[in-house]
Amino acid sequence: MSKKPIGGLIVLFGATGDLSSRMLLPALHQLYQRGKLSENFALVGASRKEMTDEEFQEFARTSVENGTNFEKFEEEFFNHCRYQTTDNIKLEDLEKLREKMELTAKEFETPEEYIYYYSIAPELYDETTTNLQKAHITELSGNHRVIVEKPFGDSLETAEEYHKLLLKEFDQEDIYFMDHFPGMDFIQNVLASRFFNPLIEGIWNNQFIENVQISLPENLSIGTRGSFYEENGALYDMFQNHLLQILSIVAMELPSELTANAIHEEKLNVLKNVPTFTKEQVEQKVVRGQYKADSEGKYNSYRGEDHVDSDSDTDTYIAAELTVDAPRWQGVPFYVRTGKALIEDYIAIDVMLKSTDAVTSDVASRMSFMAKPAYGISLVLNQKMPNNAYEPITTFIGPDKETFGEQYVADPYENMIHDALAGDRTYFTTYTEIKEQWRITDSIAAAWEEMDRPDFPNYRANTFGPIEAEDLLTKNHHEWVKRI
Ligand SMILES: NC(=O)C1=CN([C@@H]2O[C@H](COP(=O)(O)OP(=O)(O)OC[C@H]3O[C@@H](n4cnc5c(N)ncnc54)[C@H](OP(=O)(O)O)[C@@H]3O)[C@@H](O)[C@H]2O)C=CC1
Numbered sequence: 026m027s028k029k030p031i032g033g034l035i036v037l038f039g040a041t042g043d044l045s046s047r048m049l050l051p052a053l054h055q056l057y058q059r060g061k062l063s064e065n066f067a068l069v070g071a072s073r074k075e076m077t078d079e080e081f082q083e084f085a086r087t088s089v090e091n092g093t094n095f096e097k098f099e100e101e102f103f104n105h106c107r108y109q110t111t112d113n114i115k116l117e118d119l120e121k122l123r124e125k126m127e128l129t130a131k132e133f134e135t136p137e138e139y140i141y142y143y144s145i146a147p148e149l150y151d152e153t154t155t156n157l158q159k160a161h162i163t164e165l166s167g168n169h170r171v172i173v174e175k176p177f178g179d180s181l182e183t184a185e186e187y188h189k190l191l192l193k194e195f196d197q198e199d200i201y202f203m204d205h206f207p208g209m210d211f212i213q214n215v216l217a218s219r220f221f222n223p224l225i226e227g228i229w230n231n232q233f234i235e236n237v238q239i240s241l242p243e244n245l246s247i248g249t250r251g252s253f254y255e256e257n258g259a260l261y262d263m264f265q266n267h268l269l270q271i272l273s274i275v276a277m278e279l280p281s282e283l284t285a286n287a288i289h290e291e292k293l294n295v296l297k298n299v300p301t302f303t304k305e306q307v308e309q310k311v312v313r314g315q316y317k318a319d320s321e322g323k324y325n326s327y328r329g330e331d332h333v334d335s336d337s338d339t340d341t342y343i344a345a346e347l348t349v350d351a352p353r354w355q356g357v358p359f360y361v362r363t364g365k366a367l368i369e370d371y372i373a374i375d376v377m378l379k380s381t382d383a384v385t386s387d388v389a390s391r392m393s394f395m396a397k398p399a400y401g402i403s404l405v406l407n408q409k410m411p412n413n414a415y416e417p418i419t420t421f422i423g424p425d426k427e428t429f430g431e432q433y434v435a436d437p438y439e440n441m442i443h444d445a446l447a448g449d450r451t452y453f454t455t456y457t458e459i460k461e462q463w464r465i466t467d468s469i470a471a472a473w474e475e476m477d478r479p480d481f482p483n484y485r486a487n488t489f490g491p492i493e494a495e496d497l498l499t500k501n502h503h504e505w506v507k508r509i
Pocket residue numbers: 038039040041042043044045071072073074111112113114143144145146147149174175176253
């Protein structure tokens with residue numbers, strides 16, 4: 026979808042926080058620099074920290090410089106940034122915020138499109154929303170949309186509570202549930218490639234596919250996010266949202282048209298067809314892990330990180346085998362995995378193709394969709410070794426550097442923020458999807474509650490993760506793709 030220059034006023038709650046500084050401000054700067062935000066765009070940052078507009082602009086400059094895709098500053102962007110010191114629980118602060126918004130909107134002649142980006146802890150949603158209403162901010166003439174981050178709640182029950190709170194002030198269609206992974210081009214490429222190539226759509230089923238692997242291994246450790254991570258672990262931070270969203274896109278039936286409603290409907294069908302786990306299934310099909318220090322002194326142990334309990338049971342790794350109860354996927358396991366402080370660092374969907382008895386190659390054919398380290402599709406195919414009998418030689422094709430080498434691949438937050446301003450919900454998660462994601466996730470969490478205390482830490486940092494994650498596949502005669 027081409028992204029036209031667009032205007033509007035974004036109020037960034039939590040402007041001084043980690044997400045804002047690492048992701049959101051750099052993404053907004055890139056959008057402006059690439060001409061995707063018009064001169065009628067403005068940003069008002071809001072947090073408790075005392076700052077002037079100029080100090081916030083300096084903060085934004087540092088964030089942009091350290092962010093993804095940075096090459097050079099677009100100074101004009103910073104002129105469109107304003108700041109209002111705001112404690113969201115104080116009504117008088119929100120009243121001052123309203124004045125700032127009105128002044129800013131007037132100065133930049135922004136269209137009547139307001140986005141409230143809640144880059145704040147969910148515990149603040151209630152008072153923030155109530156005070157937006159009490160300060161008459163949401164009464165300003167125009168469209169008012171709110172973006173909320175993942176994980177939305179920490180169970181189906183809390184998600185329902187937060188959802189009800191938001192619905193007091195925002196219409197359902199004005200609540201944008203952010204999960205930045207569907208905003209990544211490589212995932213949208215799965216859908217597009219099936220549409221563009223009957224060959225790919227032709228093999229997208231259990232007749233040709235042996236298993237699917239969705240892998241998001243990360244080198245990064247927990248760093249400064251100890252307190253957030255202690256509450257969430259890999260299950261809530263990555264599985265509940267990113268991994269299940271990717272699964273829903275990979276496994277969906279191809280909709281008749283690529284519209285938001287049609288895509289959402291098919292994604293929801295997939296999630297509904299992922300069974301709730303029983304405790305026995307969790308024992309057999311879900312592996313959790315926590316890292317310990319590596320031998321080179323590059324990584325601390327998780328339990329030794331700041332704001333982490335020295336006896337913590339929090340999972341920093343999860344791998345699971347899921348199934349999708351649909352005729353297309355009968356007998357096809359979907360393996361998902363993610364973890365911190367691992368030796369690998371990439372984002373990939375590996376579609377492992379079936380082999381025939383005649384094939385003697387040890388390497389299975391596969392089609393991979395990647396975002397990191399390179400963008401594009403790659404193929405592993407077995408060909409005939411020249412001058413030889415029918416002996417296979419394994420060849421690796423792609424990703425296509427000629428096509429994509431110079432291509433700018435936007436950060437997903439760029440795509441998603443632009444879409445929200447444009448009122449395009451296609452790649453945002455719907456609340457019905459979130460509910461299914463919690464149903465699946467809650468069943469794992471409930472089983473973990475009942476199971477014996479995990480034997481943590483159970484993997485060394487800078488390795489592939491817990492050995493049990495290997496066993497998860499070998500019992501089915503499969504193995505994880507390894508890229509190093
Ligand atoms: N960080 C990340 O990579 C990701 C984060 N998220 C989600 O994004 C949200 C924000 O996360 P993150 O940026 O990491 O959190 P941080 O703790 O880094 O930032 C929280 C922000 O909220 C502000 N804040 C706290 N209390 C108040 C208050 N009473 N009134 C107004 N502002 C307040 C803080 O600023 P101040 O102290 O100045 O008020 C700060 O700007 C969370 O929901 C998280 O789950 C989702 C995906 C990734």
